[in-house]
Amino acid sequence: MPTPLLTLQGINKSFGPIDVLHDINLEVYPGEVLCLLGDNGAGKSTLIRLLSGVHKPTSGTITLAGKPAAFASPRDASNAGIATVHQFGGTFPLMSIGRSFFVGEEPKKGWGPFKTFDRKTANDIAVKAVRDLGITRITDGDRLVGGLSGGERQALAIARAVHFGASVLILDEPTAALGVKEAAHVLRIVLQARQKGIAVIFITHNVVHALTVGDHFAVLIKGAKAADFRKGEKTREEITDLMAGGEQMAELEAEIKSYMSNHPG
């Protein structure tokens, strides 16, 4: 077993009197996909924000590549190699692909105060990075991000993270807003990132998607880690039940069934 790239030890987070996360322990390995599962309000988003430097844990330690990591800002986290891609991917709909790809890291040419944004280089790199991920429909770096499909935007955002050397890639519900085909595209890109040796944290509540790409699964319930298992150790039904909080899902299904049979039509 290789050493984990990212380790969470005894992480607690509370906002004032409200405990959001208790005693979370997690290990993320390079070249593996960790699926973080949980219902709405389970604390997934808070956990991501801790990792991406938006919040600081109330207690507990985050270790990145063997060194304790305390991120003061999202910038800190991304400098350390942790990249977060949110549900809608590129969030600058009216910027061109090339420009949005390099926001904050603009390639420059020229000298002194007359340094200019190198549009051509930016466009070429951005288009190549996206095409390397298998999105061949993108050929023109001047196109506006808002004109891309949801999957293409996700691909663009992931390509950006990979290009800037992310070692940990956090994907926050990347497939939630996508159709079946687009979601499959994104899942393939996730596997490509994994192949490059990137540690991927994949947040979802779609169990099928999680099972497709995940090597390692963690289920959050009400801010605590309810289960931690590896691929093949649990079936889809077991995971669904876990996420919904035990047996409730089966009960709910039975309830619906009896309701349907009692109320035909």
Next chain:
Amino acid sequence: MSDSSPKLSFGSLLRRPETGSFLGLAAVFLFFTIFGGSNFASLNGAASWLNVAASLGIIAIPIGLLMIAGELDISIGSMVPAGSMTCAIISGHFGLPIAVGVVAALCLGALVGLVNGLLVVRTAVPSFIVTLGTLFAVAGLTLGLSVLITGTTSVSIKAGPEAKFLLGHFIGGIYQVTILWWIAAAIFWGFVLHYSPYGNWILAMGGDKVSARNAGIPTERVTIFLFMCSSMSAAFVGLSQAILYNSAQVSAGQSYIFNAIISVVVGGVLLTGGYGSVVGIVLGTLTFAIVNQGIYYTPFDANWASLIIGVLLLVAVLMNNTFRKMALSYTPSRKVK
């Protein structure tokens, strides 16, 4: 639209925020050339709208950049008279060198902009409300201090020949020298927004401030900088008018608020930020000035000008929306429907 042009250039044309405003300007210019006759198109006619456009344009460009960055500054309405009164009181009333008055007015602009920017960044109150507050605060301060210091609301100022030459003379007897300052401002801001890396920051901030900050853009500093620039530009216009007309009044700037916003929006800047161009703002300003002044060259009553401007604004916004949608859906491989 020219379907005969190569597909790629058609797409890049659509993506330019100023495409709509260029068509608008062409239409307005044509309209007034037809109804205004030779007087409108003459050098004198051009001067009348260029002069209006110049002082408005110097303010409209930084306002437009603020809007692209997702903010709004309406305190400029008070900064114009505040700038001209500061300059007039220091150099006219107290008789200090004109350079001192100019520098003081610009410093006041920087200070008000700093206050605006800090308030917006620190309190997260919408910039419309913050600058509405400073609009009234600065207006009150200008009026109060002017009366306290000089006893009147109008101060005369005598500028030396150098100051007159730089800021307040008419080129060829009809064109205000501010036109040149406007051109310089347009070139400077055009470089900043479209060629320098900072332009990317401004666009990204207007697109999504949180993502921009996460990407490492110092959004707070950029916001404060832009507020300082808009206030300083307004102060600059104020002081140049004081020098041009040899006097300053406490109440001569409220019209700039809406005129600047109209120019910016007609110029294709998205009200919610993230999209726009300096060329578009310049074209929007010209369009506004032509309608505003051109009406006097037509047989129509000048009272109709506001109606035209109102309709123009709505048409421009709708047209810009259409162009933006087309730009978003346009891909080189597909034909635009």
